[in-house]
Amino acid sequence: MQKVNYKNSEKGEVSGMKKIFPVVFIAIMISLLVSITPTASAHIGSDVNSLWATTTPTIDGILAPGEWADAATVSFSMEMRSRTDGSLNKTLEAKFYVKNDWNKLYFLIQIFNDDYEAQDFANRWNGLCVLFDEDHNGVIDIGENGEGVTTWTGSPFYSKNDLYYAGGGFWDADVNAGKNNDGNLAWSHTNPTQGAIGNWTFEMAIPLVGSDGDAYDFAISSLPKTVGFKIWFQEPSKGTDGVYPDDPTDNININEISKGATFGTLIIHPLYTLTIQTTPGGTTNPPPGQYQSPYGTIANVMAIPNSGYKLDHWELDSVNVGSANPYSVLMNQNHTLKAVFSALPTVVGGYSISLARQTSTSQLAAYMTLIIFSGLVLVTIRLKRK
DSSP: OOOOOHHHHHHHHHHHHHHHHHHHHHHHHHHHHHHHSOOOOSBOSOOEEEEEOSSOOOOSSOOOTTTTTTSEEEEEEEEEEETTTOOEEEEEEEEEEEEEOSSEEEEEEEEEEEEOOOOOTTOOOOEEEEEEETTOSSSOOTTOEEEEEESOTTSHHHHOOEEEEEETTEEEEGGGGTOOOOOEEEEEESSOSTTOEEEEEEEEEEESSOTTOSTTSOOOSSSSEEEEEEEEEEEGGGTEEEEESOOTTSOOOHHHHHHTSSBEEEEEOOOEEEEEEEOSSEEEESOSEEEEEOTTOEEEEEEEEOTTEEEEEEEETTEEOOOOSSEEEEOSSOEEEEEEEEEOOEEETTEEEOOOTTOOHHHHHHHHHHHHHHHHHHHHHHHHHO
């Protein structure tokens, strides 16, 4: 038998591992770097799902208690950068709320700890716009919509707040093109004194289907609908602009901001319908029928079998999802949930058989043969004992 030199073998393995380890380590590090390196995209950040507006907000520039409790919320930082060279001037913390009721889209934006600039001859004013990439193609096209307002009373954003992209790197008011001003917005500052520090509140309602049905309206034919959005805050007296979402790799300037170089992704949801169905043998709570729920809510359904039946399983959109009872459905789209019932087995002569209505004639004959045969066996055994 050949003798194996374990010491030499172990040295060879260790030596081999020392050679392989640096290569493996470098390969792992490269793969990690590739996996965490962001890719360029016109839409950045996480999707924002607009929740259903159970409460219609009053568009007055005031965040009233409970008024936006049913909205989706996002906290973010507003990087105020130079219009000329893109250098960072300051960072403002902010938050926005968004919801819809099919007919209108509602936004509320708060910008914290910023100073108030009123109109004067030194071009001191503040402004805020929400711009939309309605077809979600990553490019602002002529006729795409937004809402805007400023503290500069001579600005078209001030009283003519429905906006559309007019081309050439600027936004114009709908009414300047002879269209309807069918949006509604207001904003306020907690200390509207020149240069005073406080918080901004901006409220907006814009129709999802324009009243005059033309290209200058924010027109969406059906929901759910995915659009791009951009929040733009202006401080011309300081020569700074801030946008959200912001791509720091862009040299932000006034023209690029107008075009909406980068966008967030907003999904505008309707109410979703849960259709509950059953097979014969039971019912559900709530009873079979159709029920509407906002996006992201949980619908709980309890199966209630009739006497002699049991819940066999649930089918969610025709897929067997088990027999948990109750069953919870996440309402992120329209769903159909069916409770499938089956008959309980019936015990006859020590044998468990099912006498469900769907039992075939051949199956019933087999069961009867088994029963008769069992009876004959028992009789034969008793006769032999005698």
